[in-house]
Amino acid sequence: MSDAVKANGEPKNYLNDTYGIKSWLLTLDHKRIGIMYLITLTAFFLVGGVFAAFIRLELMTPKGDLFEAETYNKMFTMHGVVMIFFFLIPSIPAVLGNFLIPLQIGARDVAFPKLNLASYYLYALGGMFAIAAILMGGIDTGWTFYTPYSSSYSNSFVSLALVGVFINGFSSILTGVNFMVTIHKMRAPGLTWFRLPLFIWGHYATSLIQVLGTPVVAITLLLVVFERVFNIGIFDPTYGGDPVLFQHMFWFYSHPAVYIMILPGFAVISDVIACFSRKRIFGYSFVAFSSLAIAVLGFLVWGHHMFVSGQSTYASMVFSFITFFVAVPSAVKIFNWSFTLHKGSIKLDSPMLYVMGFIGLFTIGGLTGLFLSTLGTDVHLHDTYFVVAHFHYVMVGGMVMAFLCGLHFWWPKMTGRMYPEGPAKLGVMFVFAGFNLTFLPQFILGYMGMPRRYHAYPEEWQALNIMSTAGATVLGLGFGLTIAYFIWSLFKGEKAPANPFQAKGLEWDIPSPPIAHNFEAIPIVTWEAYPYGPEEAASQSTETATEPAKEDEVV
Amino acid sequence: MSDHAQGAHSLHHLHQFESAEQQYESATLGMWAFIVQEILFFGGLFCAYTVYRNTYIEAFTAGSHHLDIFWGTLNTVVLIASSLTMAMAVRSAQTNSGPGRIIGWLIATIILGCTFLGVKAIEYTGKWHHHLIPNSTFQWNDPAFPTVTLGPAKIFYSFYFVMTGMHALHMIIGVGIMLWMIAKVRRNEISAQYFTPIEISGLYWHFVDIVWIFLFPLLYLIGRHH
Numbered sequence: 001m002s003d004a005v006k007a008n009g010e011p012k013n014y015l016n017d018t019y020g021i022k023s024w025l026l027t028l029d030h031k032r033i034g035i036m037y038l039i040t041l042t043a044f045f046l047v048g049g050v051f052a053a054f055i056r057l058e059l060m061t062p063k064g065d066l067f068e069a070e071t072y073n074k075m076f077t078m079h080g081v082v083m084i085f086f087f088l089i090p091s092i093p094a095v096l097g098n099f100l101i102p103l104q105i106g107a108r109d110v111a112f113p114k115l116n117l118a119s120y121y122l123y124a125l126g127g128m129f130a131i132a133a134i135l136m137g138g139i140d141t142g143w144t145f146y147t148p149y150s151s152s153y154s155n156s157f158v159s160l161a162l163v164g165v166f167i168n169g170f171s172s173i174l175t176g177v178n179f180m181v182t183i184h185k186m187r188a189p190g191l192t193w194f195r196l197p198l199f200i201w202g203h204y205a206t207s208l209i210q211v212l213g214t215p216v217v218a219i220t221l222l223l224v225v226f227e228r229v230f231n232i233g234i235f236d237p238t239y240g241g242d243p244v245l246f247q248h249m250f251w252f253y254s255h256p257a258v259y260i261m262i263l264p265g266f267a268v269i270s271d272v273i274a275c276f277s278r279k280r281i282f283g284y285s286f287v288a289f290s291s292l293a294i295a296v297l298g299f300l301v302w303g304h305h306m307f308v309s310g311q312s313t314y315a316s317m318v319f320s321f322i323t324f325f326v327a328v329p330s331a332v333k334i335f336n337w338s339f340t341l342h343k344g345s346i347k348l349d350s351p352m353l354y355v356m357g358f359i360g361l362f363t364i365g366g367l368t369g370l371f372l373s374t375l376g377t378d379v380h381l382h383d384t385y386f387v388v389a390h391f392h393y394v395m396v397g398g399m400v401m402a403f404l405c406g407l408h409f410w411w412p413k414m415t416g417r418m419y420p421e422g423p424a425k426l427g428v429m430f431v432f433a434g435f436n437l438t439f440l441p442q443f444i445l446g447y448m449g450m451p452r453r454y455h456a457y458p459e460e461w462q463a464l465n466i467m468s469t470a471g472a473t474v475l476g477l478g479f480g481l482t483i484a485y486f487i488w489s490l491f492k493g494e495k496a497p498a499n500p501f502q503a504k505g506l507e508w509d510i511p512s513p514p515i516a517h518n519f520e521a522i523p524i525v526t527w528e529a530y531p532y533g534p535e536e537a538a539s540q541s542t543e544t545a546t547e548p549a550k551e552d553e554v555v
Numbered sequence: 556m557s558d559h560a561q562g563a564h565s566l567h568h569l570h571q572f573e574s575a576e577q578q579y580e581s582a583t584l585g586m587w588a589f590i591v592q593e594i595l596f597f598g599g600l601f602c603a604y605t606v607y608r609n610t611y612i613e614a615f616t617a618g619s620h621h622l623d624i625f626w627g628t629l630n631t632v633v634l635i636a637s638s639l640t641m642a643m644a645v646r647s648a649q650t651n652s653g654p655g656r657i658i659g660w661l662i663a664t665i666i667l668g669c670t671f672l673g674v675k676a677i678e679y680t681g682k683w684h685h686h687l688i689p690n691s692t693f694q695w696n697d698p699a700f701p702t703v704t705l706g707p708a709k710i711f712y713s714f715y716f717v718m719t720g721m722h723a724l725h726m727i728i729g730v731g732i733m734l735w736m737i738a739k740v741r742r743n744e745i746s747a748q749y750f751t752p753i754e755i756s757g758l759y760w761h762f763v764d765i766v767w768i769f770l771f772p773l774l775y776l777i778g779r780h781h
């Protein structure tokens with residue numbers, strides 16, 4: 001490789017391999033595509049965050065004094081649409097999955113690099129539609145686009161936003177297809193399914209849902225667009241259409257979509273917790289299969305969103321029962337992670353602090369889900385702030401924490417720079433404290449009956465709402481700090497070694513940042529995942545062998 | 556490393572793959588996975604159709620009576636024939652029958668595909684003249700079915716147009732893919748050693764045909780025993 005050292009002494013890597021804006025915009029390198037997603041996603045995260053800030057500002061006072069009711073409707077709708085479809089759903093798979101799946105399985109790229117780039121542009125195009133809808137005056141249907149309001153009555157820019165979500169859906173589907181094929185067909189020699197890092201298992205399960213669920217919501221939303229634009233009658237009750245059918249079709253995807261949003265989080269946590277406990281993950285195959293179990297069961301529970309929508313009581317009972325069942329594989333993960341910690345040599349670097357935060361917050365999010373899957377309590381809690389708090393514990397406390405966890409853990413690999421540990425620890429504290437201060441009061445508010453999606457409320461709830469807004473401020477500072485030191489580290493951060501955390505996995509055996517085609521020679525894997533124990537590490541080091549260069553290959 | 560992508564690999568596999576076989580398997584699996592998502596895409600429509608068909612049996616029967624069974628049957632035959640010509644195109648590629656043969660079968664497939672689309676256009680025009688386009692101009696009055704009101708009839712026609720429209724869109728994309736395949740054959744990129752693009756395009760084409768095999772009875776043939 002010495003011949004590849006550049007004139008300025010810096011070895012060639014995927015970042016300095018080629019230069020210029022075109023070399024990025026037309027790149028087929030999965031690592032660069034991952035970085036492009038990261039930049040775009042962050043922009044959407046900030047847009048969604050601005051709407052969240054407006055919501056919390058309005059709710060500081062009981063009266064609706066900052067926005068009119070209609071404007072407020074648009075605020076929470078656009079917060080939801082942007083955050084769910086353009087931030088959370090792509091987040092970990094599009095950024096970390098893109099960057100790491102080929103590295104972790106010992107491949108030179110994903111199976112279909114052009115399709116991968118196309119997926120990015122579909123995402124960007126869909127995002128442009130959503131932004132256009134926002135700039136032209138917004139949408140007010142709620143992120144769930146319930147008919148008949150969305151199809152027949154709303155005067156906001158629903159069609160534009162729906163087309164955006166539709167296009168973005170195909171980005172998600174094609175990414176799923178790409179990852180699935182990559183994981184099936186591109187693994188290095190010797191890398192059997194049960195030697196894969198759990199990061200890969202989690203993404204495989206996610207891809208399954210993306211491929212099986214997203215097309216259903218795509219056609220459903222398209223029907224709503226047709227209904228608005230051409231005035232066809234499918235969900236419109238004036239023609240005998242059934243608006244509740246929309247809810248069924250919407251949640252058939254949108255409940256599994258919750259797992260699109262959380263399974264990649266599990267995937268990150270499994271890798272990071274093993275590294276910072278210096279132990280193999282406890283119950284590897286249980287954790288692996290629990291991801292698949294969640295993916296499958298996730299398709300059978302959508303009706304728990306419709307307990308009060310007039311669906312049959314018997315259907316509700318079945319949906320309620322299966323929903324309880326999903327708690328089993330989720331709990332399997334939590335217990336296995338806890339046992340991984342048991343007697344491990346735990347190091348509390350900032351990625352590990354995010355893991356700790358994740359486990360606590362996701363557990364609260366999961367357990368409060370059981371209140372909502374219980375028929376009787378759901379009637380009381382439905383459409384209250386209890387629901388809002390519950391899914392934010394899962395989505396922000398779970399997924400966003402896991403995303404930040406993974407970003408810190410793999411930041412040195414992605415950028416070749418270390419993030420500064422001191423500010424990072426401060427950032428975790430801000431995020432964790434701010435998050436809890438924002439959303440714990442909302443559980444209480446919801447239990448007391450404060451409905452979601454209203455811009456005004458009775459005065460006795462003001463104290464808790466002010467706490468929530470104060471928490472959101474701290475949370476925002478935490479995110480701001482994190483973004484700031486990440487950007488700072490790109491220029492001033494310490495140069496990262498190949499493996500700063502002494503982690504195990506193929507991605508850590510190559511330089512930080514990796515070269516354009518990842519591996520000089522494709523590795524041959526002869527060891528199990530996570531060989532952190534002393535005897536396992538010994539066996540790996542004696543057996544680390546790389547495939548001899550093939551004759552027809554220049555390396 | 557960076558020169559890894561060039562030259563060294565054999566002609567027919569891309570840099571990310573280690574062998575032509577791996578590339579072939581990946582492409583095929585990718586197309587199957589894509590077809591699975593297509594099944595769910597149409598599956599959403601079929602599911603909604605089933606719900607309304609059960610709710611408005613009479614209206615769906617009535618609506619179906621206004622579809623032209625002659626054109627529908629003709630198109631079914633045309634599509635099945637196009638599946639045959641497509642299969643022949645793949646076969647000629649696999650057996651090295653020469654670019655002329657492959658292109659001939661592909662052109663036959665395109666002609667049949669366009670015939671299908673032409674017939675569809677004729678049918679759509681007919682619906683336009685009979686005010687059966689399910690927008691605000693939709694009108695419904697059929698003395699043979701006095702109990703069927705405008706609303707449910709409009710729902711049937713909404714499904715008819717969305718389902719056949721989505722299918723036709725897939726046909727148009729299919730024709731585009733065939734043109735692309737012809738270009739590939741002309742550039743000598745297809746051979747008995749490497750016919751993956753034609754084969755997976757064939758998978759797609761057959762899938763689109765099969766969708767029609769379900770659409771035809773569900774839209775044209777229901778309640779014909781009346």
Ligand SMILES: [Cu+2]
Pocket residue numbers: 254255258301302304305
């Ligand atoms: Cu759900």
